Amino acid sequence: MPFNLLVAACLLYVIALFAVAFVVESRARVGRLGWLRSPLVYTLSLSIYCTAWTFYGAVGYAARSGLEFLTIYFGPTLVFVGWWWLLRKLVRIGRQYRVTSIADLISSRYGKSNTLGVIVTVIAVVAATPYIALQLQSVVLAFGVFASATPEGVTAPDASQTAFWVAVGLALFTILFGTRNLDVKEQHHGIVTAIAVEAVVKLVALVAVGCFVVWGIAGGLSDIFARIDAADLTAWQVQPGRWTGLILLSAAAVITLPRMFQVMVVETNDEGHLARASWAFPLYLMVISLFILPIAVVGLEHLPAGSNPDMFVLTLPLAEGQGALAMLAFLGGFSSATSMVIVESIALATMISNHVVIPIWLRLHRSDAEREDLRAVVLNARRLAIAAVLALGYGYYKVSGGSAALAAIGLIAFLGVAQVLPALIGGLFWRGATRTGAILGLGTGFVLWAYCSFLPSFGPGAVLSGAIFNDGLFGLSWLRPQALFGTESMDPLIHALFWSMTLNTFAFCLGSLLTFPGPVERLQGAAFVNVFQGGVGPQRWAQGEAEPEALLSMAQRILGEEAALALFEKAAREQGKEGFLPDPTPGFLDAVEARLSGAVGAATAHAMISQLVGRATVSVEDLMAVASESAQIMEYSARLEAREAELTRTAGALREANEKLLQLSLQKDAFLSQISHELRTPMTSIRAFSEILTEGALPSEQVTRYGRIIHDEAKRLTRLLDDLLDLSVLENGTVQLNLALTSLHEMLETALTAARQTRPERSFAMVRDLPAETIFLKTDADRLTQVFINLISNARKYCDADAPEIRIAVRQRGARVTVDFIDNGRGIPKEAQSLIFEKFARLSDANRAGGAGLGLAICREIMANLGGSVAYLPGQGGAAFRVTVPLRLDQLAA
């Protein structure tokens, strides 16, 4: 295939990407993104995880080590399938605090420390350099394949020259679309959409080659399986250590790779997209790896020994004379490489400009240029940074000679960025993680990674001398870069993974445990860890010291005149003010800081505002004030709650008392009419008969009869009045008790005999327990007997059973004796039970048997005077009363 055609195809492809990015950018500007912000685009943009390393390298990896290449995809699969653990929180924090990069996240979490931002930036840049070199190398190799396959005319292009022009082209593209504007929140819709298109291209290309290999060269799936089984390569044995380690490593890398962070966290607005991507992205990974093993197996069989397995994707179709397919595959590889380089360099450039260039610039230009537009500085810094990153990648490519296998370089880069993981996870889930801990951990991890993995990757004698390799640093054998502490037989990568991550985490935890975080750090820690609970603001500025005008001019320098004015005007209107200068309230300062940090990162924004506010940070006192404020509010509300419960209780008791009072008042009324009636009846007959007697001239027997009637009626009146008097004496507690030892049995006998006069026509069956009744009580026998008589008479009066029966049960309980009187009648309705002991209470529908309703009231008073009680026993099958008397009543207690 003519080489020029290849170059032309590349150019056309790039122009098409340009067009896509351009169209989307212009639509984004008018706010019409529509489906371009869909989960599909989000998922596809995540596929920058699959770089040229995946596209070419995975086949080579499979050809060399069998299934091990799958680990690189298992890690991300587990992370995404488990998005509820980590990614959800990451995305929420990224959205809420306008995080611009992973360095920004770390620096922001640990008290907006720029030191940490710089450290993470350095790690990311150093780790990305070999990775970018890898992409350049893959494109160069691909060009080389085509050049060598086309003997007619073209000479093989000079490899480094190709790499150079590819790097320049990519830098131009990235600068054009990645630094067009300084966005609030670093978002690049055009680029993201272009990346999504590239994701489709590489997937289609790889699947096309795969289908060709499976059904074109081999004889279908079963044949492929047969070939896999037949391939006899001992190297394909899975090594447990590497297998496990690589799954974990790739899981760590997918979270911490700057470009993954860029598309996953920075470029998204919608957490719902993550839910979709949680399965769609693993699906993409699975589809893209489906055909890698078949291509590797068939390539090993079909192509001459010694051909580079990394290029099987190209060389297989070429060897079979499928020029068009090879071209497609080439474009797929090209797009994997370009998309990775573009996003990675944008992410790195953001970090470099926000954490390195701008802080330095601000320090250098502190005094002058108050009104200078910083946006140009930021953008130019980014452009330079992009060029620098690509230059570094190119430099690495030149130095390393592009000889190492793709997969090895990729894994080294993974391990480099994975060093950020402990600080990241700790920062998200552990409030105790401190800045010092993070610095220590990151530093330890970075140094170990460089010493054990990165520097040795140049080969013995390049950076680290052969002596260091063999004898260790300073001749200390336990410091050999690939056998730290004497761990000699480990796989070099797993060795580096184990030691760097272990000591990194250890240093991080130890540093965090031993140091005390500053106030901003603690605020940020609480805000990040509890992001789902809300409540903790990210920052509380002190009121008032900033000049609104100075704030405005500073915001203009970064956001641009229009955006800054709009922000200030909106805030002023919310405060109810006219014009563009709102009061510098803490809330407003927070809002300005949040907007600024979307452009230049949290640390820089914080530093700029604190310059104006004149106070570097919140103080510990402020923190405690915040804490005690909320504690006070909670305490106050708890107290309110308690008081409310108490009020409710009191209201309930009052309502009950009121009801009782009402009922009592009704009863009293009823009693008055009753007592009038009771008094009037005898009075009437007394008056009538005495009148007759006064008239005289009556036979003597009639006089005698009338006299007896008058006498009886007068007795009734006296009895009634006696009862009333008795009651009032008992109630006043002035009653005189005659205490003596008396047999309970005797008292009951007396009572039964006396009560027989009540309705003597009815015969009651008595159920008694005579042995139990032989108890001697020290009490007022007459009074107690009076109570018994009353209860038994009541039973005789009101028991409505056909075969009436009264049961008397006596029990001794410690120093008290209970006597139960239980009949087998209908009992007393529940609603009346609480009233029967009240004075004048009478059940309206019971047998009218005379009496003024004073009997039970008198009983109650007597029992109170005797130091006992009488109560209604519910649930005994009839009316039941329990009399409780003390065995020995002291005179004093009475």
Next chain:
Amino acid sequence: MRRPARPLFLARAPYRLRRLRDAARLLPILGFLLLLLPLLWAGGDQSTLTSGEVLYYFGVWGVLILCAAAFAPGLKGGEAGEEEDD
């Protein structure tokens, strides 16, 4: 600075949602174990790759994806009362 205590018991729908979240949390752990499982049986003297292993890994992969796809719609509408708890 916690908000008032969350309810101790939940109605049926929120209860199911909580358990769905639990399942989503457990899924990657299960996946990791399943992906490590062949190390146990391949730890012996087997030196070459068999198609059975390939099928196993892709099978596990597919199951993980299906489970995640089944969980995703339910988890998406993370309602207001978010939680780190149960």
